[in-house]
Every structure is written in C-alpha cells, then in structure tokens.
Amino acid sequence: MKNKEKALLDIKNLNISYRTKNGEAKAVRDASITISQGEIIGIAGESGSGKSTLANAAARLLDKSAKVISGEIVFEDTDILKLTEAQMQSIRGAKIGMIFQNPASSFNPVYTIGNQIIEALTCHIKLTRKQAHDKAVIMLKTAGLENAEYIMKQYPHQLSGGMLQRAMIAMALMCSPKLLIADEATTALDASVQAQILRLLKDISIQENISIMFITHNLLALKQICDKIAVMYGGRIVETGSTDEIFTAPAHPYTRGLIDCMPDIGSHERYLKTLQGEPADILRVFKGCEFAERCPECMKICIKQKPPKTQLSENHFASCWMHCKAEVKISEQC
Ligand SMILES: Nc1ncnc2c1ncn2[C@@H]1O[C@H](COP(=O)(O)OP(=O)(O)OP(=O)(O)O)[C@@H](O)[C@H]1O
Ligand SMILES: [Mg+2]
Known part of the structure; x- marks a missing residue:
C-alpha cells in the first residue's frame, strides 16, 4: 500500500440495502476498504455482487431506494455520510470524479x-x-x-x-480530483481501445497522483492497472490483496473460481469455464458464508458460521474458514 499512514478514502463496515417489494435487498454487507493517495484499487466480482452500489456510495450517488444501514465512508478525514447534499456537491466533481460505462448517457x-x-x-x-x-x-x-x-x-x-x-x-x-471512480468505464469498448484507456488511466494516476477505484468484472483489466484488488461476493468483500497476491496466491475459493474463468490468451480451448451455481440471493440472510453453497471446498462450519477475516500477509486478507486452522481441523466437508 502507498502512503501507508494516510488513507484518502476509508470505507468502514458499510451495510447498504435496497427497499424492494420482496423485502430488504442487502447489496453491500459489512464492506471495509482503504484507498491511499495515488493508489489504484480494483473491485472485482460477478454481476450483482454489489460493486456499483459500493462505488455509488463512495460518491453519495445511491439510488433513492437505497439505504445506508450502518458504517462510515471517510474521505479526507470527513465521514461523507454526515454531510448535507450541498456540502457533498462541493466535493463531488471537484475532489471525486466519476466515469461510467456509457459516456453517451453522461453527456447532454x-x-x-x-x-x-x-x-x-x-x-x-x-x-x-x-x-x-x-x-x-x-x-x-x-x-x-x-x-x-x-x-x-x-x-x-x-x-x-x-x-x-x-x-x-x-x-x-x-x-x-483526488479520487476517480471508474465503474465499468472500459467495458463497452473494443479490446484495443480498452487497452489504450487503461494505459491512459494508469499514466494519469501516476502523473497526477490520483487514486482510482476501478470497478469491473473483467479481471484482465484489473491485472493491467491495479495496485490492489478487492473481490466482492454477495455484497461482501471476501478477499483483498495486492494485485500480485490475488493472481498468484488467491486465498478465497471464489477468487480462485473467478481467475479460473478468465480467458486464457493463446489457449485453443473453445469454451470458457464458468462458475457453477447461482449468485447469492441478496434478499436472504446467510448464517454462514454467502459463497458456501457454491464452494467446492465447503465445510459444515461454512454453512453455520460467518468466516472471520484472516490476515495472510501485510495487505492480504480473506474471509474463509480454510484459513482458520484450528476450526478447519475439527470441521467436516459438506
Ligand atoms: N435500485 C435498486 N433497487 C433494488 N435493487 C437494486 C438496485 N440497484 C441494484 N440492486 C441490486 O443490488 C445488487 C447489487 O447491484 P450492483 O449494481 O451494485 O451490482 P454490480 O456488482 O455492480 O453488478 P454489475 O456487474 O451487473 O454492474 C444486485 O442484486 C442488484 O439487483
Ligand atoms: Mg455495476
């Protein structure tokens, strides 16, 4: 992590729900991430995992049906959740810039x-x-x-x-701005333009010392530009680590599944691998790990109890029972 002592954005234990006719949809569950000045963080995860909800919250641009249940979003030492909309407007655009998937809809x-x-x-x-x-x-x-x-x-x-x-x-x-939030900013572009825009964002971040929150389900894009990556599943951040750690030593079975689904450049395999099962139902309250039912390594404890966040190296954390040695010894496979 750059500038270790000073976080530009510090999201702490954030819980966000949408009011729907079927009940409370828990889109972000107990999410915590830190972004230092000049750092590029990637937010990865399948469709519906809560990436945009987290990003929109960081710019206080949540949909009207969304409610921040608890947590803090500290930007430059100020919890922006406590600001009035007028105060927020002076930050948004000036200190926090945003780019979205469809630029045509952002221009008049x-x-x-x-x-x-x-x-x-x-x-x-x-x-x-x-x-x-x-x-x-x-x-x-x-x-x-x-x-x-x-x-x-x-x-x-x-x-x-x-x-x-x-x-x-x-x-x-x-x-x-000090922070740029890019939500699927390159997803709609063809591969060569996408590569140019990624290079541009990386160069701008280095030259201007701008932090970037880069959201995409395209892990290859994250690999190219991010210093660190947070992986979301069912609204929860299940793993964070440096880009190198995430790709060379993924610690959560979901992260491993996502990486296994990446297209292998130069491979002659005709079919892409896919993750088995359905994404977590965000209307549900899970007693244990949200990923347990799809997890190839699921143990009984995973269904019954939430895995704690385990520190694996200085900046590498995963929430998975596999990394809690004592509990794993006594738990059986499902
Ligand atoms: N306005 C809304 N009202 C109700 N539910 C919503 C609303 N916006 C998002 N959701 C739900 O919240 C969950 C998280 O959505 P979000 O858009 O944050 O996911 P995402 O990871 O950005 O997905 P994608 O990769 O498809 O953009 C999804 O299940 C989605 O259906
Ligand atoms: Mg999204």
Whole structure:
C-alpha cells in the first residue's frame, strides 16, 4: 500500500440495502476498504455482487431506494455520510470524479462537448470562459484527444465510443480530483481501445497522483492497472490483496473460481469455464458464508458460521474458514 499512514478514502463496515417489494435487498454487507493517495484499487466480482452500489456510495450517488444501514465512508478525514447534499456537491466533481460505462448517457446530447466540459469546471472553480476553454483543451489532450479544439465543437453523437470515453475522462479530471471512480468505464469498448484507456488511466494516476477505484468484472483489466484488488461476493468483500497476491496466491475459493474463468490468451480451448451455481440471493440472510453453497471446498462450519477475516500477509486478507486452522481441523466437508 502507498502512503501507508494516510488513507484518502476509508470505507468502514458499510451495510447498504435496497427497499424492494420482496423485502430488504442487502447489496453491500459489512464492506471495509482503504484507498491511499495515488493508489489504484480494483473491485472485482460477478454481476450483482454489489460493486456499483459500493462505488455509488463512495460518491453519495445511491439510488433513492437505497439505504445506508450502518458504517462510515471517510474521505479526507470527513465521514461523507454526515454531510448535507450541498456540502457533498462541493466535493463531488471537484475532489471525486466519476466515469461510467456509457459516456453517451453522461453527456447532454444538445450541448457541445466543449460547453459541457467548461460547465463542469466553472461550477467548481472561478475562471473566465477563456481560461476554462484553454484548460479544457489541455485536459482533452491529456486524455489522448490531440485534435482537442475540433472535439470541443462537436456534439456527443459525433464522437466514437472511445473518443467519448476519453472526453468523459477529461471532464472528470477538469477540477484535479483526488479520487476517480471508474465503474465499468472500459467495458463497452473494443479490446484495443480498452487497452489504450487503461494505459491512459494508469499514466494519469501516476502523473497526477490520483487514486482510482476501478470497478469491473473483467479481471484482465484489473491485472493491467491495479495496485490492489478487492473481490466482492454477495455484497461482501471476501478477499483483498495486492494485485500480485490475488493472481498468484488467491486465498478465497471464489477468487480462485473467478481467475479460473478468465480467458486464457493463446489457449485453443473453445469454451470458457464458468462458475457453477447461482449468485447469492441478496434478499436472504446467510448464517454462514454467502459463497458456501457454491464452494467446492465447503465445510459444515461454512454453512453455520460467518468466516472471520484472516490476515495472510501485510495487505492480504480473506474471509474463509480454510484459513482458520484450528476450526478447519475439527470441521467436516459438506
Ligand atoms: N435500485 C435498486 N433497487 C433494488 N435493487 C437494486 C438496485 N440497484 C441494484 N440492486 C441490486 O443490488 C445488487 C447489487 O447491484 P450492483 O449494481 O451494485 O451490482 P454490480 O456488482 O455492480 O453488478 P454489475 O456487474 O451487473 O454492474 C444486485 O442484486 C442488484 O439487483
Ligand atoms: Mg455495476
């Protein structure tokens, strides 16, 4: 972990539920993660594992039906859950930037790209229009759009998906945020544009010392840019570790399952492996581990009792009974 003593974002024991007609859907369960300044953290997990709910909470952009049941989201020493919406607005955009999967829906189709980027800047920082225009041109170039003056005059529908995503990154970086939340930001792009955007995000993080929370179900993308990774299952963070630890010594059977499902580049196998079973039902209250019913290594204790978080190395943690030696000895396989 970089800058060990100073966390930029510290999410502590966060529980978030959605009110649904079938009951309380527990989308995030007791999640804790820390992001240091300049660090890139990847959030991995299957669809529905709670990645976006966690990311939206970090920017206080949760859906109206969501409720933070308990926990803290400390950004620069302030629990943002305690701020008013007006106070939050001054942080969002200025200190926390966001980029999403579908940039087309983040831009207004009736205004030029230039107008929208300038607006994003001037609502937080006092600048003349000329100063804002010049900064927008620089940021578009930083985001890899060399013909920035031309792009400024275009409407969103006149740009390709990759160009629009770069413009979105430029807009998110306009106020020099400390944290960038990228939720499936490269998922809709083809492989070569995806690789370029990943490289760009990594370069920007290094040059500007920006932290990035990078959310995706694409483990290959995480492997390319992240310093550390948190793996979510059924709303719970089941493992965190450095990218190297997660890929070379995955400690949770779910993480191992996800890695086994990664397409093997150069492999001649025709079929991708898939994880057996259904994702955890978030309406359910689990006495034990949420993954137990799908786990190839499930023991009786896994059904009955929640696994504690076990520290495996300085920054590597997993919540799995397999790592609790005394209990494993006395528990039987399911
Ligand atoms: N507004 C909502 N109302 C009710 N349930 C919701 C709402 N938004 C999300 N959920 C549920 O919360 C759970 C977590 O959703 P979330 O979008 O955080 O998952 P995710 O990991 O981002 O998935 P994906 O990879 O598909 O984007 C899912 O079961 C989802 O159906
Ligand atoms: Mg999502």
